[in-house]
Amino acid sequence: VRxxxxxxxxxxxxxxPSVILSYAPQIIRILYYEMSVKxxxxxxVDLGPFKHTIDDGLPLRxxxxxxxxxxxxxxxxxxxxxxxxxHLVKGLEDVNDVQMSCHFILQQLCRWSPTMLLSNTSIILNxxxxxxxxxxxxxxxxxxxxTNDVIRSALRSLFALAAIPEAARDRSIQDFCAKxxxxxxxxxxxxxxxxxxxxxx
Numbered sequence: 001v002r003x004x005x006x007x008x009x010x011x012x013x014x015x016x017p018s019v020i021l022s023y024a025p026q027i028i029r030i031l032y033y034e035m036s037v038k039x040x041x042x043x044x045v046d047l048g049p050f051k052h053t054i055d056d057g058l059p060l061r062x063x064x065x066x067x068x069x070x071x072x073x074x075x076x077x078x079x080x081x082x083x084x085x086x087h088l089v090k091g092l093e094d095v096n097d098v099q100m101s102c103h104f105i106l107q108q109l110c111r112w113s114p115t116m117l118l119s120n121t122s123i124i125l126n127x128x129x130x131x132x133x134x135x136x137x138x139x140x141x142x143x144x145x146x147t148n149d150v151i152r153s154a155l156r157s158l159f160a161l162a163a164i165p166e167a168a169r170d171r172s173i174q175d176f177c178a179k180x181x182x183x184x185x186x187x188x189x190x191x192x193x194x195x196x197x198x199x200x201x
Contacts, residue, residue, distance in 0.1 A: 024075065
């Protein structure tokens, strides 16, 4: 039911943002609550020789971040970026699906609130570094493809951050970009995504 409600909010904010504009502060508080990982929503399933953990809260977290992403497109004025940033950082440390949603939001914020991002580069770069420094897998399987996709997604966010004009004076961003470009596997992704072109343009 909660996920259905979040999907309805996402649809309304996309197609009819004026309908929910006056309720945005209350809605955003609910979204922030749903973004957190809740241990009580995790359960273990016995699959014979091993156990698998199912996170029933994952769809809610993904839906909550999707709502914020839509808000940034349709009514960005309702999102207090300084208030949202701690939740974004936690999302950047979450599982791959949530991370990729947060990477996209980070790229949106590079357009809407670049100054706020550049004043918080230390807490943003740390989770990006953890993702980018994952070992790139060469064997083609679904899990491997997903791992490589999240690395690629994190790189897009990093270079979107680096493309902010004022980022040229941010030593932490410049040093990190230089470091990742020195790794052949990462450099290949950067080239295939034309990420340096975005920084130079």
